[in-house]
Amino acid sequence: xxxxxxxxxxxxxxxxxxxxxxxxxxxxxxxxxxxxxxxxxxxxxxxxxxxxxxxxxxxxxxxxxxxxxxxxxxxxxxxxxxxxxxxxxxxxxxxxxxxxxxxxxxxxxxxxxx
Amino acid sequence: xxxxxxxxxxxxxxxxxxxxxxxxxxxxxxxxxxxxxxxxxxxxxxxxxxxxxxxxxxxxxxxxxxxxxxxxxxxxxxxxxxxxxxxxxxxxxxxxxxxxxxxxxxxxxxxxxx
Numbered sequence: 001x002x003x004x005x006x007x008x009x010x011x012x013x014x015x016x017x018x019x020x021x022x023x024x025x026x027x028x029x030x031x032x033x034x035x036x037x038x039x040x041x042x043x044x045x046x047x048x049x050x051x052x053x054x055x056x057x058x059x060x061x062x063x064x065x066x067x068x069x070x071x072x073x074x075x076x077x078x079x080x081x082x083x084x085x086x087x088x089x090x091x092x093x094x095x096x097x098x099x100x101x102x103x104x105x106x107x108x109x110x111x112x113x114x
Numbered sequence: 115x116x117x118x119x120x121x122x123x124x125x126x127x128x129x130x131x132x133x134x135x136x137x138x139x140x141x142x143x144x145x146x147x148x149x150x151x152x153x154x155x156x157x158x159x160x161x162x163x164x165x166x167x168x169x170x171x172x173x174x175x176x177x178x179x180x181x182x183x184x185x186x187x188x189x190x191x192x193x194x195x196x197x198x199x200x201x202x203x204x205x206x207x208x209x210x211x212x213x214x215x216x217x218x219x220x221x222x223x224x225x226x227x228x
Contacts, residue, residue, distance in 0.1 A: 036217075043118065043204055043219025044157070087155055093212075100212050101162065101170055107155035 002027040002094035006105035009087075013080055013112050021075040021108045023064075023090035031092040033057075033066055033073040034102065038087040047075075047088070080112045117141050120205045120220035127195055128228055135190045135223045137205030145169075145215070146188035147206040148180060151222070157204070163188055164211050192225075200227045 007022040025033065032051045036044040048057030053068035062077045075088060090105040120137040127133055139146060147170075148160040162170035166182045177193045192199060202222045208215035 041221065043206070043221045044217070045219065046216045089157060101159050102217065103159075104157040107157065109155070 002031055002092050002103055004090045004092050004103060004105040006088075006090050006108050009108040009110070011108060011110045013110070015082055015112055015114050016079045017112075019075070019077040019080045019084075019110070021088055021090075021110070023073045023075065023105060025071050025073065025090075025092050027071070027092060027094075029095075030068070031094065033064070034091040035062070035064055035073070035075050036089040036091060036104070038089065038107070040086070044089060080110075082112045082114055085110055085112045118205055118207055118218050118220040120203075120223050122223060123221070124224050124226075126226045126228065129195055129197060131195050132191070132193045133195060133225070134192070135203055135205075135225075137188050137190070137220060139186055139205075139207040139218070141207060141209075141218060142186075143207040143209050143218070144185060145208045145211050146182065146185075147208075147217070148188065148190050149204040149206060149219075151202040151204060153201070161188075161190075162211075169211060195225075195227045197227050200225055 004025045034049045035047040037047045038044045048059040050057040050066035056065045064075045087107045087109045089107045091102045094103045118139045145164045147162040151157045161180045163182045179191045181189045202224050204222050205220040206217045
């Protein structure tokens with residue numbers, strides 16, 4: 001089945017620093033790609049997504065571009081804030097056993113210090 | 115109003131006990147899910163239901179039995195709890211079955227088996 005690999009955390013940055021969280025995937029076909037974010041004490045929520053090659057997903061200053069040639073979907077933000085501290089999950093769609101499902105990476109914890 | 119609510123938030127119990135976690139969504143969604151997040155933040159799907167019918171059943175021990183009395187509820191019953199069941203369990207819902215449907219997560223139930 002399809003799978004994703006995220007960079008190991010934790011990641012600690014100062015406010016206004018540039019953020020990159022790497023995500024690469026292994027898939028047959030052309031899956032949709034997602035970033036979900038989990039703030040402390042909350043459930044995951046969709047941050048952004050891209051459904052085909054070269055699509056760029058963006059939301060709240062975060063961006064990720066679907067790169068088929070490098071099988072990557074790295075998350076970036078130009079200037080992080082303390083409120084961005086959370087766990088970030090890369091995910092992709094997988095089809096198997098007659099059903100579609102999301103497959104998540106292991107999550108990368110980001111801490112932004114003032 | 116909370117869109118996806120699950121109870122209890124914390125559950126501490128002894129090995130061998132039977133426990134249930136309840137989930138309700140008020141979004142009118144057709145599809146509901148249970149995910150397990152282990153201590154390393156690895157998030158994995160367990161089950162999904164569409165209109166009260168089971169559509170995804172990953173390799174989960176038979177001790178775990180989901181029950182969907184109606185479209186808005188998906189409860190998780192666990193028999194003979196084991197130490198390895200300790201994790202955070204997330205309920206989620208989406209309008210349809212496809213992975214391009216946005217998932218809405220509950221805030222999680224932290225299960226500790228002693």
